[in-house]
Amino acid sequence: MDQAPGSPQQPPNSSGLPGCYRHPDRETGISCTRCERPICPECMVSASVGFQCPTCVREGSGTGHAPTANQPRTLAGGTIAADPRLVTKILIGINVAVFILVTVDDSLIRDLFLLGGTPPQYLPEGVAHGEWYRLFTSMFLHQEIWHIAFNMLGLWWLGAPLESALGRARYLALYLLSGLAGSALTYLIAAPTQPSLGASGAVFGLMGATAVLMRRLNYDMRPVLALLALNMLFTFTWSGIAWEAHVGGLIAGTVIAYGLVHAPRERRALVQWGTCGLVLLLTIVIVVVRTLQLT
Structure with a gap:
């Protein structure tokens, strides 16, 4: 289940890197620029500055506030797909x-x-x-x-x-x-x-x-x-x-x-x-x- 923005990061794994907040078994060194939760490549959404998590993107584009990212994008700028495999x-x-x-x-x-x-x-x-x-x-x-x-x-x-x-x-x-x-x-x-x-x-x-x-x-x-x-x-x-x-x-x-x-x-x-x-x-x-x- 998604955590609320601003919740504490996942505890670090054996290598010292935290686990993605949506996929705890995936270690990552990247965090969402809004809520600072750790995110893996599958959860990264390209924004105007850095990367955001899917939760922040949904909140930014679906609650009446100005969206922080026009369209969800992958790390390399590709379109987020329903089946990424x-x-x-x-x-x-x-x-x-x-x-x-x-x-x-x-x-x-x-x-x-x-x-x-x-x-x-x-x-x-x-x-x-x-x-x-x-x-x-x-x-x-x-x-x-x-x-x-x-x-x-x-x-x-x-x-x-x-x-x-x-x-x-x-x-x-x-x-x-x-x-x-x-x-x-x-x-x-x-x-x-x-x-x-x-x-x-x-x-x-x-x-x-x-x-x-x-x-x-x-x-x-x-x-x-x-x-x-x-x-x-x-x-x-x-x-x-x-x-x-x-x-x-x-x-x-x-x-x-x-x-x-x-x-x-x-x-x-x-x-x-x-x-x-x-x-x-x-x-x-x-x-x-x-x-x-x-x-």
Whole structure:
């Protein structure tokens, strides 16, 4: 139940940070600028100065007083959604649906995975021969049950909080551009001999974005840095892993997230979508340059 404005903050958790007044299990370093209660990313509403809690926003816009925020916004300026995890659920559903399809008909893998190009003795195929869609379709393609299980768990754990904090459109742009950047770096370095598939590039992008968001909110960085270090260790020690996709997605996700959460309020849209556009442009340049080299 919501507390009245001005009520005491929640007691601090083990890390010393208080828990969100609506979600006590979520530690946070951000407080509402009106009532000073601690609020987590899902409860942050962008106001003219700082962030407010949903209760203060409702009171400011529904009691006859002048609203302090014209429209509820997420930390990054996105619209507050009724289901702040909808895009994450849809992305998981698409990945699972594609996995079921290729399980039923494994010949689809040959048509969808990231393939730079085949030697001359085979029929021309791959990105270098005009099949650019493989850069995108490979992001939703998995062949082993353990592969999709790890990626979907990571997508849910990392994606749901990010979607709540960024808003649907910005979160979806982050996910797709991170995945494409991972595909592009794989194409640049590993093509044409190494095929690649999986959502790992996009998930690593979410991991980099999580680190940026936690830094922005003054959270304890040790858990996410430990998770990142562990995953990078697996990336470079396990055989059969396309490290290029992981690194490309991580770099893109970090850059995009920095632009999303640190954009100045007066030029927020320009900086945010400009950052996304620059990452996309660089991705396209990498693909075009590598294609020219291979052809």
